[in-house]
Amino acid sequence: xxxxxxxxxxxxxxxxxxxxxxxxxxxxxxxxxxxxxxxxxxxxxxxxxxxxxxxxxxxxxxxxxxxxxxxxxxxxxxxxxxxxxxxxxxxxxxxxxxxxxxxxxxxxxxxxxxxxxxxxxxxxxxxxxxxxxxxxxxxxxxxxxxxxxxxxxxxxxxxxxxxxxxxxxxxxxxxxxxxxxxxxxxxxxxxxxxxxxxxxxxxxxxxxxxxxxxxxxxxxxxxxxxxxxxxxxxxxxxxxxxxxxxxxxxxxxxxxxxxxxxxxxxxxxxxxxxxxxxxxxxxxxxxxxxxxxxxxxxxxxxxxxxxxxxxxxxxxxxxxxxxxxxxxxxxxxxxxxxxxxxxxxxxxxxxxxxxxxxxxxxxxxxxxxxxxxxxxxxxxxxxxxxxxxxxxxxxxxxxxxxxxxxxxxxxxxxxxxxxxxxxxxxxxxxxxxxxxxxxxxxxxxxxxxxxxxxxxxxxxxxxxxxxxxxxxxxxxxxxxxxxxxxxxxxxxxxxxxxxxxxxxxxxxxxxxxxxxxxxxxxxxxxxxxxxxxxxx
Amino acid sequence: xxxxxxxxxxxxxxxxxxxxxxxxxxxxxxxxxxxxxxxxxxxxxxxxxxxxxxxxxxxxxxxxxxxxxxxxxxxxxxxxxxxxxxxxxxxxxxxxxxxxxxxxxxxxxxxxxxxxxxxxxxxxxxxxxxxxxxxxxxxxxxxxxxxxxxxxxxxxxxxxxxxxxxxx
Numbered sequence: 001x002x003x004x005x006x007x008x009x010x011x012x013x014x015x016x017x018x019x020x021x022x023x024x025x026x027x028x029x030x031x032x033x034x035x036x037x038x039x040x041x042x043x044x045x046x047x048x049x050x051x052x053x054x055x056x057x058x059x060x061x062x063x064x065x066x067x068x069x070x071x072x073x074x075x076x077x078x079x080x081x082x083x084x085x086x087x088x089x090x091x092x093x094x095x096x097x098x099x100x101x102x103x104x105x106x107x108x109x110x111x112x113x114x115x116x117x118x119x120x121x122x123x124x125x126x127x128x129x130x131x132x133x134x135x136x137x138x139x140x141x142x143x144x145x146x147x148x149x150x151x152x153x154x155x156x157x158x159x160x161x162x163x164x165x166x167x168x169x170x171x172x173x174x175x176x177x178x179x180x181x182x183x184x185x186x187x188x189x190x191x192x193x194x195x196x197x198x199x200x201x202x203x204x205x206x207x208x209x210x211x212x213x214x215x216x217x218x219x220x221x222x223x224x225x226x227x228x229x230x231x232x233x234x235x236x237x238x239x240x241x242x243x244x245x246x247x248x249x250x251x252x253x254x255x256x257x258x259x260x261x262x263x264x265x266x267x268x269x270x271x272x273x274x275x276x277x278x279x280x281x282x283x284x285x286x287x288x289x290x291x292x293x294x295x296x297x298x299x300x301x302x303x304x305x306x307x308x309x310x311x312x313x314x315x316x317x318x319x320x321x322x323x324x325x326x327x328x329x330x331x332x333x334x335x336x337x338x339x340x341x342x343x344x345x346x347x348x349x350x351x352x353x354x355x356x357x358x359x360x361x362x363x364x365x366x367x368x369x370x371x372x373x374x375x376x377x378x379x380x381x382x383x384x385x386x387x388x389x390x391x392x393x394x395x396x397x398x399x400x401x402x403x404x405x406x407x408x409x410x411x412x413x414x415x416x417x418x419x420x421x422x423x424x425x426x427x428x429x430x431x432x433x434x435x436x437x438x439x440x441x442x443x444x445x446x447x448x449x450x451x452x453x454x455x456x457x458x459x460x461x462x463x464x465x466x467x468x469x470x471x472x473x474x475x476x477x478x479x480x481x482x483x484x485x486x487x488x489x490x491x492x493x494x495x496x497x498x499x500x501x502x503x504x505x506x507x508x509x510x511x512x513x514x515x516x517x518x519x520x521x522x523x524x525x526x527x528x529x530x531x532x533x534x535x536x
Numbered sequence: 537x538x539x540x541x542x543x544x545x546x547x548x549x550x551x552x553x554x555x556x557x558x559x560x561x562x563x564x565x566x567x568x569x570x571x572x573x574x575x576x577x578x579x580x581x582x583x584x585x586x587x588x589x590x591x592x593x594x595x596x597x598x599x600x601x602x603x604x605x606x607x608x609x610x611x612x613x614x615x616x617x618x619x620x621x622x623x624x625x626x627x628x629x630x631x632x633x634x635x636x637x638x639x640x641x642x643x644x645x646x647x648x649x650x651x652x653x654x655x656x657x658x659x660x661x662x663x664x665x666x667x668x669x670x671x672x673x674x675x676x677x678x679x680x681x682x683x684x685x686x687x688x689x690x691x692x693x694x695x696x697x698x699x700x701x702x703x704x
Contacts, residue, residue: 031670034683069672072685204628207669242575242612243668281575283610286666300570301602302609361630361671368672399629435629435671449632453666459609 001261002270003148006139013140020059022099023078024048027128028062029214030246032072036089037062040073043092051096058099064215066128068115070367076128077103083116085109114384115366120347122355123331124371127215132250135257138218144263146337147222150229151271154337156186159230163333165341167353172198172289172326173401173430174506175352175419181323184313185231188321193233195224195275196317196324198294199240199247202286203402204453206433208357209327211369213240213247216331217254221264221277223330226337228275231323236277239294242284251279286403286457290505291316291324293459304459305505326431328357348374352418352429362399362435365390372417379413382436393438397521401430403450403457404510406517407443426517428510443522444529448476450514458507465508468499472515479529489526493519544594547587552580556588560595567598570606574613583614611666619654619661621699623679628667630674635688639675640664642689646696659700 001009017023026032026041044060066074071085075095082103084095094104111117121127130137138144150159164179185193197220201209213220224236240248255277258264266274280298287293288303295317297303316322332354336344345353352374358381361367365387372381378398382388389395397407406427408415415421419429437446455469475492478484496512496519503509519526546553559576563569573596577588584607593600607613623643627636640651643662647655654661670676673685679695 030668030683031672031685034670034673034676034685069670072672201669202666204632204667205630205671206667207671210669243665281572282612283571283575284612284666285610297571298568300566300568300572300598300606302606359669359671361674362633367630367674402629433629433671435633437633441633446633449629457666 010140013136023059025063025076027066027074029065031069035073037073043089047092047096064127065211068368083109120373146334156230162341166336166344171328185323190320193321194317195228195233195236197238200282200289202289205435207359208432223333239280241282287459304461349418358432358434363438364436375416399435401428403453406513409521443518444479447515447518454511464502482529483531621660624663626676627664630671634674636675
């Protein structure tokens with residue numbers, strides 16, 4: 001498909017859309033689908049037919065994630081912008097009857113609520129607005145425009161400089177500058193080069209990547225294609241978790257559609273640029289989120305990390321230069337190219353630019369997916385957007401970064417969210433999982449839960465991680481059973497130090513974080529578990 | 537030496553082996569096809585057994601030890617036959633603090649099985665998953681492929697009875 005054809009498809013699609021008087025969008029992402037949004041869509045279609053609406057006057061569409069997963073299934077009506085929550089199949093006739101009147105009060109969700117109003121959507125701009133299984137919908141939302149522009153008007157160096165200027169940092173958690181990574185791969189000797197998308201979202205409590213892939217898969221493909229063009233790669237791999245069947249299915253559909261329209265494959269958009277994307281399924285190993293382990297897994301081996309350097313940028317898949325970025329990082333590329341690096345770098349803080357998608361869950365009223373500008377405070381996320389803690393309970397801590405992160409207490413809620421401040425607090429930005437805990441959660445139990453996770457997920461390559469996590473888990477068990485001693489606490493602290501400093505990869509190095517952060521802010525809970533002192 | 541490398545015939549004349557052969561051929565019978573092939577093996581037969589692993593090792597020209605190594609490394613693969621029904625309890629962080637441990641206790645009490653085990657009558661397998669990414673609906677249970685959200689012990693008990701009528 002050439003740039004002109006793309007514009008023609010977009011114009012046609014928009015005119016079809018504008019000719020319908022109303023559009024009812026049903027969330028078709030995994031969360032709402034499990035609440036039977038499929039049956040709801042059928043019911044809505046029946047209701048439109050019985051109430052005399054034709055396909056030109058009211059369209060029922062399945063769209064990606066609308067965000068507030070905790071109140072699913074969600075339905076949105078365009079152009080009025082009315083949102084409905086916890087919609088039952090029986091509500092369908094009322095929703096259709098209310099198309100031209102006042103919204104149905106009992107299920108109405110005010111779109112002015114802070115959950116929606118306080119967000120800034122870049123990565124999720126199409127999420128909940130387009131049908132992820134239709135390429136035309138994506139094209140009508142300026143999809144593949146950035147790729148055609150990059151192909152016809154930009155040199156690889158210009159693409160990299162735009163990404164560099166944007167200040168975008170890796171969204172997988174470590175926050176390495178994306179532009180720098182791209183230029184390293186572009187400069188590296190060796191061919192063919194590969195582009196890998198890390199969609200192995202193993203961090204429990206995080207579902208940003210799943211949502212992006214389910215709601216807007218073409219955006220990730222476009223970002224990967226632009227990356228391949230910039231670094232000179234011709235093959236791409238998406239390593240996605242087997243636990244996300246819907247995301248896998250939608251990616252397969254998207255790849256097939258893009259190939260058929262000449263947006264992937266050989267001679268993309270009539271140019272000399274070739275780029276093919278392959279899917280690889282993960283098999284349930286958390287450590288495969290680490291880049292060298294992921295590469296080993298794509299090669300068909302056990303997913304064990306190896307020492308770096310050499311970094312994958314120099315020696316990655318099959319020993320050749322490999323660019324590896326997270327789903328959310330690629331999802332940011334098309335808007336950066338469309339609007340310019342300066343536009344992106346105007347959002348956020350000095351060192352963390354743009355927005356971040358967080359998966360808000362746990363003891364919180366508005367559980368779901370949010371995208372906020374960097375620099376927003378944790379308090380705003382938890383109490384404004386998240387709506388605070390349900391059941392009248394008190395806030396205790398917010399856990400970011402999953403098993404590699406830490407718990408942040410009330411006292412630091414006014415900290416602006418960016419890579420550096422979260423690290424300073426003993427947690428990490430991580431991939432974006434944010435679990436809120438109320439007063440009923442025991443911090444020792446949380447630390448033990450994450451240690452059990454790291455213990456079972458340790459690949460077993462280095463002894464400090466393999467044996468250290470098991471020892472720490474056992475010690476934490478004593479605290480949980482309230483028969484610990486002061487010597488146990490000292491041993492636990494020294495093990496944290498040892499495992500952090502002597503493990504090879506990020507899993508081991510960050511495994512003590514949940515323990516050290518809870519020890520730092522909730523030490524009395526550990527001391528209360530000394531046998532015969534604070535215990536029973 | 538390497539005698540097993542010569543034998544590339546499927547272990548039986550079961551037609552399903554053609555699916556496995558096709559998935560290996562799709563990736564050029566190269567060693568990087570291993571994990572994709574194990575996925576296809578498990579999807580087709582329900583679990584990985586020795587004959588299947590030997591066949592894959594021979595076809596892809598990988599030592600059996602390395603195939604076994606990969607099969608046991610990844611949590612997704614199982615080498616035990618599974619029950620008729622599969623109940624997967626999510627043990628992700630959100631589900632953990634919203635009561636997944638109670639759900640596991642309930643199943644242990646009702647069915648007498650722990651994660652990774654199958655009831656003696658082969659009716660039900662209990663598995664755990666690290667996170668389905670449906671944290672907004674925590675706690676989550678996947679029963680025979682259907683994702684159930686906001687599961688309480690009552691709902692789970694009801695669903696278990698539905699799936700396995702003989703259960704108490």
